[in-house]
Amino acid sequence: MHPDNSLVEQPRAPRRGPWALTLLAALALSACAGRQAPPVEAQLVYTNGNVLTVDKNNTAVQAVAVRDGKILAVGPSNAVAAYVGANTKVVDLQGKTMIPGIYDAHSHFAVARNTGTFVADLNSPPIGTVRNIDDLLGLLKIQQGKVGPKEWVSGSGYDDTLLAEKRHPTRADLDKISTTQPIYLTHVSGHLAVANSAALALAGITASTPNPTGGVIRKNAQGEPDGVLEETALTMVAKFRPALTDAQQREGIRLAGQWYAAHGVTTANHGAATTPVVLNMLEDAVKNGQLSIRVMTWSGFDSMEAVDKVKLTTGKIKVGGVKEFSDGSIQGYTGYLAEHYHSPFHGDAHYRGFPRFTREELADRVLKVHQSGRQMMIHANGDAAIDDVLYAYRKAQEASPRKDARQVLIHSQMMREDQLDEVKRLEAIPSFFVLHTYYWGDRHRDIFIGTDRASRISPARSAQARRLPYTIHTDAPVVPMDPMRLIWSAVNRVTTSGVVLGADQRIAVADALRATTLNAAYQNFEDKERGSIEVGKYADMVILSDNIAQVDPMAIKDIQVLETIVEGQSVYRAAR
Known part of the structure; x- marks a missing residue:
């Protein structure tokens, strides 16, 4: 020194x-x-x-x-x-x-420690231990032993591209555990799930069940549901799954608070559709000494008025923007791309994924939020989805001009150079899930989007060149809450195989630190109070x-x- x-x-x-x-x-x-x-x-x-x-x-x-x-x-x-x-x-x-203190730009704080605590941890290396479907089924058998023969058996974090079989588990696989006890697994992306026959039956899903808007019920060659559900189809089964008990949810919040604090996070984000129930639990955790860090929550489109009515007195829990989804996950083939996926999806060489809403439907939702004076935060991974979000933000400002709206694009994974220019014009904020370069970079390059597009996912350097205020995040529990690895990933862009992916999008240490502190506070209108x-x-x-x-x-x-x-x-x- x-x-x-x-x-x-x-x-x-x-x-x-x-x-x-x-x-x-x-x-x-x-x-x-x-x-x-x-x-x-x-x-x-x-x-x-x-x-x-x-x-x-x-x-x-x-x-x-x-x-x-x-x-x-x-x-x-x-x-x-x-x-x-x-x-x-x-x-x-x-x-x-x-x-x-690290300001968490985006994660799902209140549920971040549920995997491995209340549901089976089905992650593959480098996060977990699952290498094949037999490993997965083995962990589900253990979970079945914990919950007993009548309760739902749940697991989270599996990744089909990291399993030896290179496929999703199916209802037939899960039926080996039980055909009478509901079993439900969520994909590591959070945008797909798998249900066994008992769970599908509870939801009334059969060969004749149509796909819901913004979702897909996958079916096998015989036209029968194979158990895999995409995007909005998840809720068709998930709504029947009993929620965690009040005690379990409170314990999850306590454990999350300890985990985040141990990694230097002083303000966490619960970037899901926060409900009044969750808000009250977070507030109670502060009052009871179970939560020592702050939490910035985002509501959903349908809960934004309800959460505003919750009385928050501790000063540690706040309600910020409104969270919405434009598309899904690249690694789940539900991200919405302008050009087709690198590897054909189910033999379809022209497949581009799909949006949650039509462009005009999304614009209508954004306008309602914008005119209410609230901030909008929209999940968008694929560049076609980002196009739709930028269109919606532009239309909202044209219809109801508002200074300093700080509209946010969450993940911004495949943001193009022309889209960054539009972000600059709109004074919006991209929040990059830059850890994709480490956890999924090799597969993005080889399977999902090819070398050229994979090399510029999470284009933080391009945002830096435009002097855009951008943030980076972990999206925990999708990947662990580990800000030092997050900064490391933005600076080095090294994949799990040790290869640099997109060297020209690497950023300086100082810039990565700012993206996890002051810029993240700015993203949430708190830069006058914290972040530096x-x-x-x-x-x-x-x-x-x-x-x-x-x-x-x-x-x-x-x-x-x-x-x-x-x-x-x-x-x-x-x-x-």
Whole structure:
């Protein structure tokens, strides 16, 4: 480390961003503040550290003072020492790196720990252990033993492309476990499911059942449902599955809070169709001391008015935008593409996936949300789906112009250059699920979309070049909540096979950190309160085991969170 604790750019530009050396400027600011009023006593001071503020200049300082849960001062250790009084607790960081608390741009917080806790974990490596359908059935047998002979047997996280058989399990496979006890599995993408004969019978799904709007009931050569359900067809069975008990849901929230905090998340996102019931559970968890981090929730189109009526008093739980879907998942063949999939789907060389709504139907829904003054967040993976979302956002602004609407495109996986230009014109925000490059990159290249399109999924570098405010996210529990691996993926774009996928879309460490902190707060209209270590903002901060700006980029994923701090209070400490 350099004597002045400043951060020095390593040679692999442009993948690292410049961290400004502004200690003298910070001293000057402190001096100005001192002339206006004498410094007040801080309750907590962190000193002798490497503090990456993520302010507009990427300032690196040494110390932070905290009072009443907010940041009182930042700057060199000797300047911030002026705020130390008789009752101040002083923490010597001993050169450790501190960053702003991670702001989760998109995940499904309230259900993030349900897999493996209340339903069988069917993930394949590198997340889980399932390598073939026999492995999957074995875990379902274990789950059956846990729930007994009468309850539904559920599992989540299976990936057909990672199974040795290279196919989805079917009703025939699940019927080997039971033909009388309902069994229901969800795909790792969350956009497909598999049901056994008992579950299909409860839903009344037969050979004559038509596909629902925006969904597909897959059928075999004889015309019988094979158990695989796509998109909106999932709900035809899922609505019959008993919900988790109240106690289970509350326990899931408690476990999620611990998991997120242990990975440096100070504000989580429940980016599903949040209901009043879930909101009240989250609020209760804060009141009961079971949840120590904040949660930004998004409602659904049909629940946006109901959630507004819930009284939230803790300040830790908020309702933000309205979540909608334009398409599904590329790896589930339900993402909606402008050009056909790389590998034919069921022999159809022209297959492009499908949208949840027609373009005009989506535009109508967006307009209703937009005119209500609410923010819109739409899931869109395929570029045809992104076209529809941009059309809907443009039409809404034309019909009812509104400044600073911050309309968001969730995942933005196949966003093209011309679409990024339109995002810029609309002042919208793309949120990239950049971990696709690691978890699915090899299969996107070889199976789903081919080399050219796969190389530019999650085009963060192109967004950076346009100076767009973009975010990156994990979509947990689709993949684990692991912000260091998320940043690592955006910086390196390495697949599970160790191949770089789209080197020209890699971004600098500073930019990836901003995408998981200040930009994510901005996405949710909270950038004035959190997202960076600046005077007046909440003291949400994380202490890391290594200097994220100076380690080998490939080592970023191995950086450990030593401590997570929310409003100046430690909510997680790693075992020493």
